[in-house]
Amino acid sequence: MYSLDNEGPIQFIQITDTHLLETEQGHLLGLETQYSLDCVLKTVQSENSDIDFFVVSGDLSQDGSLSSYQRLKDSLAPFKVPSFWFAGNHDEMSNMKTVSQGTEHLENIIRTPHWQLVLLNSQVEGAVFGNLADDQLELLERALAERPDLHTLVSLHHHPIAMESGWMDKIGVKNGEKLMAIAAKHPSVKCILWGHVHQDSDRLVDGIRMLSTPSTCVQFLPKSEDFNVDMIAPGYRRLKLNPDGSIETHVSRVEGIKFDVDLSVKGY
Numbered sequence: 001m002y003s004l005d006n007e008g009p010i011q012f013i014q015i016t017d018t019h020l021l022e023t024e025q026g027h028l029l030g031l032e033t034q035y036s037l038d039c040v041l042k043t044v045q046s047e048n049s050d051i052d053f054f055v056v057s058g059d060l061s062q063d064g065s066l067s068s069y070q071r072l073k074d075s076l077a078p079f080k081v082p083s084f085w086f087a088g089n090h091d092e093m094s095n096m097k098t099v100s101q102g103t104e105h106l107e108n109i110i111r112t113p114h115w116q117l118v119l120l121n122s123q124v125e126g127a128v129f130g131n132l133a134d135d136q137l138e139l140l141e142r143a144l145a146e147r148p149d150l151h152t153l154v155s156l157h158h159h160p161i162a163m164e165s166g167w168m169d170k171i172g173v174k175n176g177e178k179l180m181a182i183a184a185k186h187p188s189v190k191c192i193l194w195g196h197v198h199q200d201s202d203r204l205v206d207g208i209r210m211l212s213t214p215s216t217c218v219q220f221l222p223k224s225e226d227f228n229v230d231m232i233a234p235g236y237r238r239l240k241l242n243p244d245g246s247i248e249t250h251v252s253r254v255e256g257i258k259f260d261v262d263l264s265v266k267g268y
Contacts, residue, residue, distance in 0.1 A: 002082065002107040004052060010112055010241040011050055014155075015040065016057040016195030017215035019090065020068035028062055029229060031259055033217045034071060036234045039254045040216040041075060044236055047252055053081050053110070055119070057195035057213070058088025058157025060096070069099035084110060087123040088157040088196060089130065089171075109143055111150065114243040118143045120156040122173050130158030130173040130196070137178055144186045151245040154183065155193040161210060163197050166225035172196075183208055190245055193237075199230065200237075200251045209247055213237040233259065 004010070019033045020026070026033060044051075054076060061068035076083045085105045087093055100106045110117040118140050122130035144152060160176030162169045173179065183189040184206055191209040198220040201212040214235040221228040235253035242248070 001109040001111060002084070002104050004110065004112045006052060007113050007243070009243065010052050010115055011048075012053045012055060012239055012241075013044055013048065013051055014055045014057060014193060014195075014213050014237040014239065015044075015216050016157075016213050017059040017088065017198055017217065018056070018072060019059055019062040019215070019217050020072055021062050022065035022067050024071065026062065026068075029218045031217050033062065034075075036217045036254075036259060037072075037075060039257055040234050040236055043252060043254050045079070048238065051079060051081050054079070054083035055117070055155055055193075056083055056085045057155055057193070058086055058123075059090045059195065059215075060085060060088070061092065062090050064090065064092025064095055066095045066098060069096055073099055073103075073105075084108075084117075084119055086119045086155075086157065087121050089123060089128050091123065093123070108139065111147065114151060114245075115153065115241045116143060116147055116150040117153045117155060120154065120179075122156045122158040129171045130156070131175055132156070132173060132179055137182065140179070140182055144182070144188060148186070148188055150188060151190050151241065152186070152188045153191040153193060153239075153241065153247075154179070154189060157194060158196045159194050159212060160192060161203075161205060163199075163201065163212070164223045165197075165220075167227050168197060168220065168224075180205070191239075191247055193239075200235070202249070209249075211237065211249065214251060214253065233257070 198215040219230040
């Protein structure tokens with residue numbers, strides 16, 4: 001567990017699906033992912049002066065290489081705030097653990113005087129879809145039972161509810177209904193936040209704010225039956241968690257830079 005003593009609003013940045021590779025020039029669908037991450041982080045720096053931490057919500061790496069995680073760590077170091085990481089379907093946990101040794105990166109509960117964030121691992125080794133193992137559901141139940149007085153944000157890589165996209169909804173969390181059932185039992189759960197889908201969405205489901213966030217690299221076309229790339233720019237999400245349990249959030253995208261994406265590729 002990681003504790004923050006901030007009595008006021010908590011302000012953090014979510015970046016997701018950075019898909020870094022072993023070499024700095026590595027690319028996904030024709031886009032150099034380190035370059036696009038650098039552009040997003042420059043935008044974060046220019047637009048924010050009061051960040052408490054980063055959440056990096058999976059698919060940090062495309063190939064699971066040690067060097068990709070080290071470059072992510074180096075890229076975030078200038079901000080001088082904690083960053084919390086968890087795995088997506090492309091990640092290699094052993095290499096994440098090696099690079100994270102001695103840091104806060106893999107802490108899965110963050111607590112403040114008014115909020116807790118519970119970060120869950122939805123990775124299924126060797127699969128693109130996700131699933132929440134029993135130990136992850138128990139982690140959430142335990143955190144909620146321990147501190148029912150705290151507003152709670154839950155984050156994971158895969159989407160727990162349908163995105164209305166044929167190909168994408170086959171690769172979400174297979175047991176997302178279990179997560180939603182736990183959340184429904186606990187009024188303290190205010191928000192569920194994820195990556196994986198490479199697009200922005202913001203919905204209210206049974207009183208819970210449900211948020212997804214653009215990738216820092218390639219974007220996927222919303223509500224597409226088959227795999228399709230969206231030409232909208234990379235971005236990030238800023239969240240402000242207020243002491244009264246309310247949430248303020250917006251997505252910001254890189255401006256003024258052209259990203260060349262290979263539209264002939266029909267999968268990733």
